[in-house]
Amino acid sequence: MAARWPLIAALMCSATLAADGDCSISRLHLSEPPYENYILSDCHSSSHVIVTSPVSGGREVDPRLLIAWPSGSSGIAAYFEPENGVKGSLGLHLENSSISGNALEPVNLGSTGPNNNPRVGVTGLIHFDSPAILTLPIMGSTRTIRDYSEGGRILQPEIQNAVAVVPGDIAGGAAIYRDWLDKQTTTWLTFAQAGDVDAVKIIPGDKYTLRFGKGTYNFTATFNYPQMGQLSPQQVLNSASQDLISQNPDQTTSLSFLSYKNKILAGTWRFLTYFGRDSMISVLLMRSILSEGEGGAIEGAIAAVIERINKTDGTVCHEEVIGDYAAWLNHQKGIDSTAPSCDYKMVDTDYFLPIVMQDYFLDTDAGESRVSDFLNTKASFLQENAGTSYRQLAQATAEKIMKTSAPFASSQTVENLIHLNNGESVGEWRDSSNGLGGGRTPYDVNTALVPAGLRAIGRLARADFFEGRDDWKTLADEYAQVWEDKTLDFFKVTIPANEARDLVNQYVKQAGLAAPSSTEKITGDIVFHGLALNGDNNQPIVRVMNTDDCFRLYFLDPTNQTQLSAFLDQVANNILAPFPVGLSTEVGLFVANPAYGGSQSYADNWSNNQYHGTVVWSWQLAMMAAGLERQLDRCGRDKPDFCNDDTLRKKVISAYNHLWDLIDANRAELSGEVWSWKYDNGFQAVPFSAYSDTESDIRQLWSLTFLAVKRKTGYT
Numbered sequence: 001m002a003a004r005w006p007l008i009a010a011l012m013c014s015a016t017l018a019a020d021g022d023c024s025i026s027r028l029h030l031s032e033p034p035y036e037n038y039i040l041s042d043c044h045s046s047s048h049v050i051v052t053s054p055v056s057g058g059r060e061v062d063p064r065l066l067i068a069w070p071s072g073s074s075g076i077a078a079y080f081e082p083e084n085g086v087k088g089s090l091g092l093h094l095e096n097s098s099i100s101g102n103a104l105e106p107v108n109l110g111s112t113g114p115n116n117n118p119r120v121g122v123t124g125l126i127h128f129d130s131p132a133i134l135t136l137p138i139m140g141s142t143r144t145i146r147d148y149s150e151g152g153r154i155l156q157p158e159i160q161n162a163v164a165v166v167p168g169d170i171a172g173g174a175a176i177y178r179d180w181l182d183k184q185t186t187t188w189l190t191f192a193q194a195g196d197v198d199a200v201k202i203i204p205g206d207k208y209t210l211r212f213g214k215g216t217y218n219f220t221a222t223f224n225y226p227q228m229g230q231l232s233p234q235q236v237l238n239s240a241s242q243d244l245i246s247q248n249p250d251q252t253t254s255l256s257f258l259s260y261k262n263k264i265l266a267g268t269w270r271f272l273t274y275f276g277r278d279s280m281i282s283v284l285l286m287r288s289i290l291s292e293g294e295g296g297a298i299e300g301a302i303a304a305v306i307e308r309i310n311k312t313d314g315t316v317c318h319e320e321v322i323g324d325y326a327a328w329l330n331h332q333k334g335i336d337s338t339a340p341s342c343d344y345k346m347v348d349t350d351y352f353l354p355i356v357m358q359d360y361f362l363d364t365d366a367g368e369s370r371v372s373d374f375l376n377t378k379a380s381f382l383q384e385n386a387g388t389s390y391r392q393l394a395q396a397t398a399e400k401i402m403k404t405s406a407p408f409a410s411s412q413t414v415e416n417l418i419h420l421n422n423g424e425s426v427g428e429w430r431d432s433s434n435g436l437g438g439g440r441t442p443y444d445v446n447t448a449l450v451p452a453g454l455r456a457i458g459r460l461a462r463a464d465f466f467e468g469r470d471d472w473k474t475l476a477d478e479y480a481q482v483w484e485d486k487t488l489d490f491f492k493v494t495i496p497a498n499e500a501r502d503l504v505n506q507y508v509k510q511a512g513l514a515a516p517s518s519t520e521k522i523t524g525d526i527v528f529h530g531l532a533l534n535g536d537n538n539q540p541i542v543r544v545m546n547t548d549d550c551f552r553l554y555f556l557d558p559t560n561q562t563q564l565s566a567f568l569d570q571v572a573n574n575i576l577a578p579f580p581v582g583l584s585t586e587v588g589l590f591v592a593n594p595a596y597g598g599s600q601s602y603a604d605n606w607s608n609n610q611y612h613g614t615v616v617w618s619w620q621l622a623m624m625a626a627g628l629e630r631q632l633d634r635c636g637r638d639k640p641d642f643c644n645d646d647t648l649r650k651k652v653i654s655a656y657n658h659l660w661d662l663i664d665a666n667r668a669e670l671s672g673e674v675w676s677w678k679y680d681n682g683f684q685a686v687p688f689s690a691y692s693d694t695e696s697d698i699r700q701l702w703s704l705t706f707l708a709v710k711r712k713t714g715y716t
């Protein structure tokens, strides 16, 4: 099919296109060996190209050219092997165009195919250091690519068998294409000689392989799926924050790449789609800089969440399934449909919705003026919600929260807390298999998100957001008070100093840690709140020190003074103490410290090659900083007791400043999703992918929140 549609000269988008208003091209090159990342957008499409090439002394990698597109969360992965060398030894890189000097140019071939959508994408020059074979092309959804690339090596015959190889339009070239299950869309990857190199050779067989000589080839990757309206950096930021564009070109370009009229995307390239938790945490942390009003970033993000609610039970969608992957999942069920769907397995995501609605619709002028138009909007994204108003959908979520929080409000037992759903091993942000250590009852959800969600429902009810729910105007706060005051103790772990020293020394051996044990820093009981209750092997509490304290700091103004002071004391201690006693290292706060678990399996399950192990997540640093700020700012407002306790208040301020020193020292890492470390005379940042098949996203939405979260000075 590709061969029959002539590759007429690609229309290069020049710097400005009058017809489209502001159509400037934005580019970003981000190097994180063995990954070279190139991000490109113009007004027609946006693309992220990643070239993976082995680096000497590095981990074994699969040489790969990957193109990821936000629209339809789609992409192409082309895996290469050297014709003669050892598997994995092929070096490849992009060459700059001798004409433009750029590595990539956008392509717009105009309307094509049965759907008449523009065929768009990118073109560039790829160089092979030695003769190369393209052994495996995967074309369609980024999910399909991840199922293969993230250790699973899963390939779907229905998808792979539809990949076809044909000679190129230009002699010496070749094209690979695949028609999607929607019978409308096609993805193409074409290669042509660029200069004096061997012609691309199609190697027949049941596998679709191409042979390239040593040298440089032109590649063009295109697809004709409907494109989404991207928000330019100017459009994604509010008018007061436009200066950020010149001050932080990388982060604002990245934010724009992830921001579209109808949704914001969690990260690139792996999570180039809607995620509820990521969207709402990002809006909350960046609300002061994002564009407001109809068509702005905040409303687009909140609308995306509401559109995807399960209206029957009010559950907020965790991850959407769209594009070719949606069609494929439908096919598995015998349904010939492209209808999108949602994953509803998370138990934390619901609570963010009333919080983010309160934050925008009650606390900003722009939001306040938009309440009725917004709430009366009729949903259209999911077939099952079509015609239902945003008000009804948001109310369904509030109903669910009120209903499920009622039992604990009347009787404070572990059983009445919120647990992961039956049959699911994950349910909140630590959603890897070892993230919660098998725990069923997560700390962040129960001690922070439930009460904060209830407080928000109370305020929204008093502002008449809900129909026929006058009772919530007081009831939600009554519930909230119980959840706020009575949950923390269930998670508390107190370890006497002597025992703590033994555990840390033992951990240093178990983990083979080259860093000092720092046990001289243990001067009293070690106190923290465990990650979850009901862990593996009948453990009542998963004894991992962690950064999830940031949820309570950021989302609540607790009023039990004894409890608040004690909580802030342990937060500050754990931030200030060096790992493995506390959470602090030169590369940031580790989201988990398993040193007090007391067994080899704790050391193994939360190591530096685990997604939620002894690693640093940027957004946790942002929320911790914003959370400490919220509590310290109360000293100028409702003055909780800790404000008058000089020793404690100063300790909290030093924890805040220490955290900011770590944030400032790691600016180079901050916009990424997660990073790991090696120890060599101190902790040094290492890309997470150096230790794991899971590549971290080079740019993650909620890691861009440092555009808005800044160090506050003047605390005394």
Ligand SMILES: *[C@@H]1O[C@H](CO)[C@@H](O)[C@H](O)[C@H]1NC(C)=O
Binding pocket: 093, 094, 095, 096, 101
């Ligand atoms: C392409 O150009 C950039 C910026 O000028 C330069 O840093 C890079 O090394 C060039 N790439 C190659 C392969 O020459």
Ligand SMILES: *[C@@H]1O[C@H](CO)[C@@H](O)[C@H](O)[C@H]1NC(C)=O
Binding pocket: 007, 009, 010, 097, 105, 123, 124, 125, 192, 218, 219, 220
């Ligand atoms: C690759 O070839 C296509 C088709 O001839 C052309 O439009 C495009 O500009 C070329 N790309 C580069 C980077 O030279």
Ligand SMILES: *[C@@H]1O[C@H](CO)[C@@H](O)[C@H](O)[C@H]1NC(C)=O
Binding pocket: 310, 311, 312, 313, 344
């Ligand atoms: C929506 O919730 C209802 C009630 O819990 C459930 O039966 C249904 O399967 C859910 N829908 C989806 C698509 O998960």
Ligand SMILES: *[C@@H]1O[C@H](CO)[C@@H](O)[C@H](O)[C@H]1NC(C)=O
Binding pocket: 434, 437, 438, 535, 536, 537, 597, 601, 602, 605
């Ligand atoms: C560590 O992971 C293994 C395998 O999932 C599990 O059996 C074990 O109980 C875990 N240990 C802890 C302390 O969570």
Ligand SMILES: *[C@@H]1O[C@H](CO)[C@@H](O)[C@H](O)[C@H]1NC(C)=O
Binding pocket: 485, 489, 560, 561, 562, 563
């Ligand atoms: C405050 O919290 C502490 C510690 O959890 C508890 O002992 C105390 O009874 C609480 N005070 C009130 C007034 O609820």
